[in-house]
Amino acid sequence: VLVTCQDVGQCIKVCLPCAPHRADNRFGEQRALAPFCPAPPYLSPPNTHLFAWLLKHAFIGESYEAGPVVARMSRCWSLLVLLAVAVSGTREDKITYQGAQLLRINITSEEEQDIVRALEDSDDVEAWNGLAANSTSVDVLVLPENKDKVKESLVSSNLTYDVLIQDMEAAIQEENPMPSDEEIAELEGRKGHRMTWQSYHRMQDVHGYLDWLAQSYPKLCSVQTIGNSVEGRPLKVLKISSDKAGSPAIWVDGGIHAREWISPATVTYIINELTENRHTHGDAVQNVDWYILPIVNPDGYEYTHRTDRLWRKNRSNGNSGGRCAGVDLNRNFAYKWGGAGSSHQPCKEIYAGSSGFSEPETSAVSNFVLSKKDQIKAYVTFHSYGQYILYPWGYDRVVPPDYKDLDRVARKAAQAMYKAGGSTYTVGSAATTLYAASGGSDDWAKGSAKIKYTYTIELRDRGYHGFVLPSNYIVPTASEGLAAIKVFAQEVQALK
Ligand SMILES: [Zn+2]
Incomplete structure (x- = not known):
């Protein structure tokens, strides 16, 4: 042996x-x-x-x-x-969400919006999506100890709500049935790696898959570690390139928010299509160089597998911080850092960090992207959930001068996604369509790195499962992500 x-x-x-x-x-x-x-x-x-x-x-x-x-x-x-x-x-015990519920609170007036905003600012609920000026509803997680209190206060304020998830722990248990050890061993022996798109995989499997691709397709693929996370995990970027001089490049990333498991699953699915099934996708994808980082936040991602399924931030101060550990990496990019839709309080889910690029994960991404900024013509970052294709700006309800180009290409991508999997994706600028969020990677890519086509894609679903999307949705969701990516590949070709 x-x-x-x-x-x-x-x-x-x-x-x-x-x-x-x-x-x-x-x-x-x-x-x-x-x-x-x-x-x-x-x-x-x-x-x-x-x-x-x-x-x-x-x-x-x-x-x-x-x-x-x-x-x-x-x-x-x-x-x-x-x-x-x-x-x-x-060793940390796994957090259980037994009895916790996801509620969708319906909003019909400005007065109701104020009530919901006050509720979100309290520690009684955890908001799963932000409150926009035109929101007609908001999804909040309620822990069992607060459930009665929150529901009573909603009723007394004449607010209606739906229970989207009756028991969060049951949803978590059903989300990701794992193959047996024998099946994994069989797969590894047959294919040489452990990656599938039937279940959500640990970081080790994802990184093993990238290394396997580089080993199996040395002319096409290479792996570069562009930095390390707070806890020392590698940030592995796969480069896919036909080595044609003058090719434009596209940056794709996933997993910046730890609990959005469908994002790394979609990004690795796209990798699989751009490598092993490369010849079925035409010239456009072959004439582009791809830089792909499937897990921007590996510490957070592993933490969601090991300890807390619903963790969002990275793991800075992980040993001492409790709920107050971690920085929201998608508020930590140094363009309009610290403004609307971010927080300076470490305990908040949207904590922006002590300064722009205070975190090794975001600073590694920015250094790498800046080193290739003349070649990179599109920057695509996958999140969940809600089914949106969003373009800048996120920091305020304004748009960049070339927003008509961004909007046209996004609508084309949304059509392709619908054709691929039947899901409807809403298109628009981030702050206008969703809510303001400063320090996001998309704003930085557009504003600082000057990359033309910059998109945040919020994958499935629209709240029925939220972040806890069962693994049998990976392939249909990821097929839609691939369809969008192929549109971007065509469009960066057309720029030449
Ligand atoms: Zn996200």
Whole structure:
């Protein structure tokens, strides 16, 4: 068995067997490729994530036959035991949302809007979408201990509401049925990676898939780590390029908000189509260079899998902050930073951070995009939910001088999305169509990086499941995302 080993500190060696890798080419022939040798996560420097991972997966001993992953030590048993105790002592319990409900509060007048705004400012509810001047409803999460109080106050104010999700924990449990270990092992052996679009995957699977693509298609794909998150996870960008001189480029990202799982799933689906199914999508996608970051906020993303499914921000001050940890990365970009629709209070969901680009995730994105800004002609960032294609500005209810171009292309994309999957997407400028939000990546891409076509796409649905969109919606939703991306590819060609 081919094994890849890396030393972790002085005492521990982590070894993983490489998966043999054979794959069908597009003529249906089998070919042997370089074996898939996964890297243990976060090897350097050793940290609590590595040790938590070791505890979960590793067999400790000298023999690789013991299991799929072996942590082998030469002499320092006591160190690992101590670390094991330390990690198990700090491991966070998973937050349960048993009895929590998602309510849609209907708004019919300005007076009702004021009442809802006051409710949102209290700690009794957590707003899932912002309140716009023309909002006819707003979705709020209510924890069980506040449920009666909130409902009574709504009734006494003559506000009507619908219960969109009766029991949030039940919805979370049903959202993402995972394949069995045997099915995953079979998949990995057959394809060389663990990625599917039938369930939502952990960061390790997503990053393993990017590395596998770079290994399998070295002329087309390469992976670059453009920085690291607060907790040291890599920010991996996949470049897809036919290497044609003068090609325009498109930036695509996902997962800036941790709980919006459909976003990285859609972005990786798009990656799969632009690589393995490349030849079915015509010249437009092949004449564009793609820079794709599927998970902008890997700490938050892993935290939603491990601890709190509904976490939104990154994980700065994660050890001490409780609900007040984290920065809303989509309020942390340094263009009109700190204005309307963002907060300077760390406990708020839309906390903008201590300054523009205070967070390593946003500053890594900005440095990378600025280094390619002359080539990048479109900047597309995927969020959920609500089904919108939004263009700048988000900081105020105004539009850029070329908004007619942005609007025309967005409407074309919305039509393509409808044709692909049957969903209706609403088009407009962000602050006018939804609500003001300063410090967003889209405003920065337009205002600072001067990228012409800049869009935020809010994927499915319109609130029936909200952020907890069941995994059987991944393929239909992602097909719509791909349709939009193909329109943008055509349009950046036309700019030349
Ligand atoms: Zn979002």
